[in-house]
Amino acid sequence: MESKIKTLVIGLDGASLNFVQPWIDQGLLPNFRLLEERGSRGEMESCLPPVTMPAWRVYSTGKYPGKLGIFWHQQLDMNTRTVVTPNSSMVKSSDFWDYLNMAGIRSGVVGMPDLYPPRPVDGFIVCGGPSASTTDYTYPKEWGDKLIQDVQYEICLKGDFYGQSADSPIVAEGHSVIEKTFRAAEYLYERDPVDFLQVAVFDINRIQHFFYDTEPTLRAWQIVDRWLGKFSPQYDYVFIMSDHGTERVERAFFLNVWLKQEGYLFTRFKPMDFLPMIGINRTTVGRIISFLRLRRFLDYEAVRKYSNILPSATGVFGEFGNQAVLKRTNWAKTKALALAQGPIYINRELVASDHEYETLRRELVEKLEALTEPLSGKKVFKKVYMREEIYNGPYAESAPDLLALNHDEYHNRAGLNQPAVFADSWAWKGNNRHKGLFMAAGPGIRGGYIADGVRIVDLAPTILHVNQVAIPDDLDGIVLKQLFTPDSQLNNQEVKYQSSYNYDGTKINNPEFDKVVSDRLRDLGYIE
Incomplete structure (x- = not known):
């Protein structure tokens, strides 16, 4: 019986060559x-926006968001004026490992964000990232308790890096979570040696956001490098990929404050509005706690509980983030x-x-694309897209009406009550970048080759082709034949196609789960 191809994918959230390549060239990451x-x-070109959600599912399905129905970590339902937290049950498209399974190739996926709740698979799945629950996060289900008991697996780092130094205990905890992700993969593989294994590391992105290219980030990469050296000899093909990249960030831009100043957005006034206006809110108190190095002496859950006594940066008591933005909005006046x-x-x-709608969209595009920061004269946005320019497919009508893609040095935030449109980016040191990275090695793949024009949607069909599996006929990606040597079987074998199939799962609707996800997004700095 012919032996099956063995494939390893290591996915690194927020990884990009702009800051990693110097470490590789210096010999600090020998296995890379x-x-x-x-x-x-x-x-590698990510999707738009280049964000963890939806980028990981764009990668795993080979389809852009308009065919998936997920567009960001949280979405607005403008009919009900509520925040929707996307989860795996909303995605009907199959992941590429489903097609591997159909071809008899057993698969294991560990730590990947955006997979909760896990679907059945011939192999195993361990959910990761900010959108995974702490219960029922594995398939088969029984692996969950075993991973916690035997590996001390953690889905996502508990706590945040706000104001933390490189030697803070929370940084060591972040490195430990990365280590445990690989240990979980090793543990499962030893008990179920699947043909395809993917290990995704989300918390490396958290470290990069707050420390960018400094020592804590290098140490995180060295953990990955060590495990790459341990895993890769067991596989025929090795792929490294990221969902998006990371670039140094200098300034924060508050888009909703700009919309207020320009007369497009109006908020309700409350008697306590003066508190956030003079800087008294949960964010600034958190900064003071961090500056005074008090976090190590305080219980995380207690800080979370009692901080809600104060208003959020959007001026809402007891809530934060996008739900707070909605509650503050005066819908009778807001456009x-x-x-x-x-x-x-x-x-x-x-x-x-429709005429007023198109006029308003064009007006916003023109104003935002022309917007510059007064002090530096730099433009804030690379481009502002209309929905139909970047989204197509059955879910395109659910997408945001516009998408403003900022220049990398600006952190685009959504707070409402900041006194100014621009501010120093005091928390994040690294911002999401549209260009991520990929690497590939194995029989028939060019050595020392630098590829151009690679997109995140191209990885799924390429991995299927490498495993001699037909490509679903509705993917947005293509097989990356530029990676293959001219005389290789990979280059010369026909790219075959098959009919795609959709997953018909059960939706979840759990307000408590939504709160857990919001808490994690707040720790990450994605919401106020």
Whole structure:
């Protein structure tokens, strides 16, 4: 019987060559250096916006968000004016390992964000990232308790890095979570040696957001490098990929404050509004606690509980983030509202006619694309897209009306009550970047080759092709034949196609789960 191809994918949230390549060249990441010499590498174009959610499912399905129905960590339902937290049950498209399973290739996926609740698979799945619950997070279900008991597995780091130094205990805890992700993969593989294994590391992105290219980030990468050296000899093909990249961030831009100043967004006034206006809110108190190095002496859950006594940065008591933004909004006057990292929604109850809608969108595009920071003269946005420019498919009509893609040095935030549109980026040191990375090595893959034009949607069909599995006929990606040597079987074998199939699972609707996800997004700095 012919032996099956063995494939390893290591996914690194927020990884990009702009800050990692110097470490590789200096010999600080020897196993990555060896992989580059053996195989191909390059920058990889993420989806829009280049964010963990939806980018991981764009990767695993080979489809852009308009075919998936997920557009950011949280989405606005403008009909009900509520926040929707996407989860795996909303995605009907199959992941590429489902097609591997159909071809008899057993698969294991560990730590990948955006997979909760897990679907059945011939192999195993361990959910990860900010959108995973702490219960029923594995398939088969019984692995969950065993991982916690035997490996001390943690889905996501508990706590945040606000104001923390490189030697803070929370940094060591972040490194420990990365270590445990690989230990979980090793533990499962030893008990169920699947043919395809993917290990995704979300918390490396958390460290990069707050420390960018400094020592804590390098130490995190060295953990990954060590495990790469341990795992890779067991596999025929090794892929490294990221959902998006990371770039140094200098300034924060508050899009909703700008919308207020320009007369597109109006908020309700409350007697306690003066508190956030003079800087008294949960965010600033948290900064003071961090500055005074008090976090190590305080219980995380107690800080979370009692901080809600204060208003959020949006001026709402007892709530934070996008739900707080909605509660603060005066819908009778508001025409446009934004989430962090670029999605902009139009209030069609107030902007009723198609003519007024198109006029407003064009007006916002022109103003935002021309917007510069007064002090530096730099433009804030690379481009502002209309929905139909970037989204197509059955779910495109549910997408935000506009998407503002900022220049990398600006952190696009959604707070409402800041006194100014611009501020120093005191928390994040690294911002999401549209260009991530990929590496690939194995029989028939070019050595020392730098590829160009690679997109995140191209990885799923390429991995299927490498495993001699037909490509679903509705994918947005293509097989990356530029990676293959001219005389290789990979280059010369026909790219075959098959009919795609959708997953018909059970939706989950759990307000408590939504709160857990919101808490994690707040720790990450995605919401106020």
